[in-house]
């Protein structure tokens with residue numbers, strides 16, 4: 086399937102995978118993108134997950150029409166992209182792998198027993214490789230999302246092969262430029278996969294500013310062919326940890342319903358007070374990766390959780406751990422705790438919030454005992470007022 090006159094899409098949909106990275110639900114599937122640049126010297130841009138190796142090799146073989154590839158450009162070694170490198174090496178012994186020094190170093194870690202001697206070309210920032218009429222320019226992108234990552238700018242057709250950057254969840258079913266997954270699934274993908282690495286993403290965006298880009302070809306999801314400023318602007322915002330909405334997410338974890346009732350009461354209060362947007366998420370049932378993305382999207386976060394076993398109810402504990410390791414910052418957080426005899430959830434949530442960089446705790450912390458009562462309403466009102474200011 087051609088995406089330009091000389092560049093073919095040879096990626097594959099994976100519609101049977103339940104958990105991406107063995108942790109993120111992908112009900113709409115995912116793609117492992119790969120491309121073929123046809124020129125005097127044919128280059129393959131990345132491979133695919135081993136799960137789809139056979140299907141991909143068939144596509145690649147068909148696209149080659151009997152020709153022999155010269156280069157395999159490996160932008161990212163993670164197995165969802167590097168999983169079929171060995172298959173290429175075995176099928177075409179003359180193929181040279183083009184990759185960063187770190188990726189070349191990693192190759193034997195993933196493919197024990199394969200001799201890569203004389204079969205790799207190590208490239209660094211700014212190096213170029215002529216295919217004939219096309220020229221590949223390599224741009225190092227360490228920690229977007231692994232240390233060996235690079236992206237590749239093809240100078241003739243002005244295509245940026247962006248590795249995981251600008252990737253989304255969701256299969257394409259042949260609709261290569263269908264961007265309906267933006268921004269929802271792209272945001273969930275970004276914050277869960279690359280969220281920790283905002284600074285490296287910023288560095289890559291600064292490099293990309295110097296390139297005249299007509300098309301972005303990521304390793305997951307649709308190719309971006311128009312309105313590139315919109316997508317780049319979202320990535321800029323996300324990687325600065327800036328909220329997209331001035332609204333409030335209420336994330337709650339309730340054992341028997343008392344905490345949930347307080348959380349939903351607070352949602353009504355905030356709406357009555359004119360909050361621009363209020364969403365609620367039941368952490369006991371929600372997809373944690375979606376909850377995490379929503380926490381980053383909203384400027385303010387209200388946590389409501391029960392005490393449990395002398396600590397914090399586990400769904401909230403997991404949620405806080407997840408947003409912390411993804412570098413949650415530049416947000417404001419309020420807290421409601423519940424406890425029937427010795428409330429301690431609030432202290433643990435407060436400690437977790439205070440350990441985050443540039444996160445402002447909104448007080449007062451509200452404590453309810455088992456269930457919200459009329460006597461709790463003044464404290465709820467005070468917290469709602471503080472959340473609005």
Ligand code: FEO
Nearest residue numbers: 163165230249304
């Ligand atoms: Fe799609 Fe970091 O691999």
